[in-house]
Amino acid sequence: MHRYEIRLSGSGGQGIIMAGIILAEAAGIYDGKYVCQTQSYGPEARGGASKAEVVISDEEIDYPKAVKPDLLLAMNQKSCDMYLFDLKPSGTLIVDSSLVKQLPTTRAFTLPFTRIARETLGKELVANIVALGALVELTDVVAPGSLEAAVLARIPPGTEDLNRKALEAGIEAARQFLAQRTESMIDADSLDE
Amino acid sequence: MHRYEIRLSGSGGQGIIMAGIILAEAAGIYDGKYVCQTQSYGPEARGGASKAEVVISDEEIDYPKAVKPDLLLAMNQKSCDMYLFDLKPSGTLIVDSSLVKQLPTTRAFTLPFTRIARETLGKELVANIVALGALVELTDVVAPGSLEAAVLARIPPGTEDLNRKALEAGIEAARQFLAQRTESMIDADSLDE
Numbered sequence: 168m169h170r171y172e173i174r175l176s177g178s179g180g181q182g183i184i185m186a187g188i189i190l191a192e193a194a195g196i197y198d199g200k201y202v203c204q205t206q207s208y209g210p211e212a213r214g215g216a217s218k219a220e221v222v223i224s225d226e227e228i229d230y231p232k233a234v235k236p237d238l239l240l241a242m243n244q245k246s247c248d249m250y251l252f253d254l255k256p257s258g259t260l261i262v263d264s265s266l267v268k269q270l271p272t273t274r275a276f277t278l279p280f281t282r283i284a285r286e287t288l289g290k291e292l293v294a295n296i297v298a299l300g301a302l303v304e305l306t307d308v309v310a311p312g313s314l315e316a317a318v319l320a321r322i323p324p325g326t327e328d329l330n331r332k333a334l335e336a337g338i339e340a341a342r343q344f345l346a347q348r349t350e351s352m353i354d355a356d357s358l359d360e
Numbered sequence: 361m362h363r364y365e366i367r368l369s370g371s372g373g374q375g376i377i378m379a380g381i382i383l384a385e386a387a388g389i390y391d392g393k394y395v396c397q398t399q400s401y402g403p404e405a406r407g408g409a410s411k412a413e414v415v416i417s418d419e420e421i422d423y424p425k426a427v428k429p430d431l432l433l434a435m436n437q438k439s440c441d442m443y444l445f446d447l448k449p450s451g452t453l454i455v456d457s458s459l460v461k462q463l464p465t466t467r468a469f470t471l472p473f474t475r476i477a478r479e480t481l482g483k484e485l486v487a488n489i490v491a492l493g494a495l496v497e498l499t500d501v502v503a504p505g506s507l508e509a510a511v512l513a514r515i516p517p518g519t520e521d522l523n524r525k526a527l528e529a530g531i532e533a534a535r536q537f538l539a540q541r542t543e544s545m546i547d548a549d550s551l552d553e
Contacts, residue, residue, distance in 0.1 A: 184381060188377060188381075188399070191399065191401060192401070192405075194401070195400075195401020195402070195405045196401060196405050196406060199406065200401075201400075201401065201402050202400065202401040202402075202405075203398060203399075203400050203401075204398065204399050204400075204401075205396060205397065205398040205424055206381070206384065206396075206397045207388075207394075207395065207396050207397075207421070207424065208384060208385070208387070208388020208389060208393075208394065208395040208396075208397075209388070209394050209395075209420065212385075212388045212389045212395075213389060213392065227402065228400070231398055231400065231424055231425055232424055323516045
């Protein structure tokens, strides 16, 4: 992996920056990669937008910010609209379909992180951890074990169980999404015949 | 303030990265400055060293990392040794005197953040918040009210009281340090006569 750029985005209170730190520590401390993790605040910070970037590389990193992200996670509509066009043409888009209703592309992973956190786990606050579980299942950007270790090292004591379940729910949702997509691809193939 | 570079450093578990985020949010969200906050992980991350950088400016920030810090906070001996010589010649050095015993300069603010957290507040974990209180009292890098707002927005619910007390203890320790220094300067002046 020469250089892989990730941008996580959403609104303040969605745990975007914590997700960025956890992902960076999974890659940097547990996977042993070079990682730069950044957040920038400007006039948009006062508008409640939240953005965290993680650049992962096998080599030392010169410029620490994401220039043309390989992966964009958009946890709300505004951040999807704002950052979609920064994404590399071949890049991966993952959106929280509970909050992103208008998608200008069909080439996206759409998973309801916030709804899963609220309905399955009873705690909307862990939508960021659900999203991380799914993101790693979909992209292999860090080892799943590294992600779990990084999550457990960062969360408040006593919430280990909840956060482990949040990770698993994210992984499971990603697997279901991939399985359904494969099915619909097979259906489309049958139509071709 | 054209560009002010801060590096916070210590060991993993001292809350260095959380301190970086809080300081960045105080400046970016509450003081309305442009801010970049970064952490980099490389081989040293596996050694347990922890470093967070905050660059604050009135203008948009081109390069987000600290090149020649104006301010270094060193929360342990290793980080003091490692980063001291990056500091700008006129820069400010603040060290946790509970853990930094060898100082190659007398031009430093030496305050026992960890001891204050343990003995006064009964919780070593808030040494980072004690340090932030002192840092802001000593440097005016963000408004004290902005720091408090940023702390309260980031800490686990139910710990508001502890963290407010930690901030106050840091501010008070900084004031005492300054007062003692002024006293000893006055003593030195009397000797000159």
